[in-house]
Amino acid sequence: MRLSSRCASDGTGGLEGTTERRESRLAGMAEVRLEAMTEQEFGPWRAEAEAHYARSVTSSGVPADVAAAEAAETYANLLPDGPATVGHHIWHAYDGDRRVGFLWLKFSGRGAFVYNVAVEPELRRQGYGRAIMEAGERWSRENGASTIGLHVFAHNHGALSLYEQLGYAETGRKMAKQL
Numbered sequence: 001m002r003l004s005s006r007c008a009s010d011g012t013g014g015l016e017g018t019t020e021r022r023e024s025r026l027a028g029m030a031e032v033r034l035e036a037m038t039e040q041e042f043g044p045w046r047a048e049a050e051a052h053y054a055r056s057v058t059s060s061g062v063p064a065d066v067a068a069a070e071a072a073e074t075y076a077n078l079l080p081d082g083p084a085t086v087g088h089h090i091w092h093a094y095d096g097d098r099r100v101g102f103l104w105l106k107f108s109g110r111g112a113f114v115y116n117v118a119v120e121p122e123l124r125r126q127g128y129g130r131a132i133m134e135a136g137e138r139w140s141r142e143n144g145a146s147t148i149g150l151h152v153f154a155h156n157h158g159a160l161s162l163y164e165q166l167g168y169a170e171t172g173r174k175m176a177k178q179l
Contacts (some may be wrong), residue, residue: 009050034091034103034139041092042083045102049116050075056153061178078106078115087114089139093132100128103136112140114150119152137166 037045054110056068079085085170087108092102105112114136119128140148151167152159 010099015112019104032100032128032135033094034132034135035088035094037083037085037092041076042090045090045092046082047077049102049104049118052118053116056156058151059155061176093119093128093135101132103132105140107143107145109139110144110146112136112143112148113153114146117150124158129159130166131164134161 013060053074054067054071058064062070079088083090088090088104088106090100090104092099093103099120100123101117103114104112104116114133117129117132117136119126119132137148149171150163153161154160
């Protein structure tokens with residue numbers, strides 16, 4: 001199924017075609033389209049996403065070897081069937097033909113959860129993160145979700161700021177102490 005819609009700025013939407021896609025337009029910005037990740041794209045994406053997750057865990061005070069093992073276990077448990085894992089949706093985000101980032105979202109029942117979202121490093125702070133998140137939110141809403149959640153590491157100030165601007169509110173807090 002190919003799904004397309006526009007950001008709230010123009011309010012249009014539609015349903016057509018055969019491949020899953022999401023589109024978003026922000027004022028003054030080119031279209032951002034989410035396309036389902038292929039099996040061939042998944043391996044390299046997973047390797048980089050897992051490594052990034054391990055670095056984030058390490059930044060939270062966990063030794064690098066422990067963080068790497070935790071990241072590998074987490075990805076293996078969450079995506080046992082790769083991009084075909086039931087309930088999980090992993091998209092690359094495009095602006096025209098240029099890949100600008102990705103979104104990994106899990107949908108179950110009335111809720112959605114963002115496991116990972118990223119914008120290519122050289123394209124950050126240009127509105128792509130917001131466009132990707134808003135496209136994921138619309139897809140979730142259109143598929144029956146009444147809530148969407150996410151986890152963000154405390155050291156990721158840019159993401160925290162974006163999520164707050166998008167209306168996300170803290171619902172819990174995980175704390176740790178070095179011994």
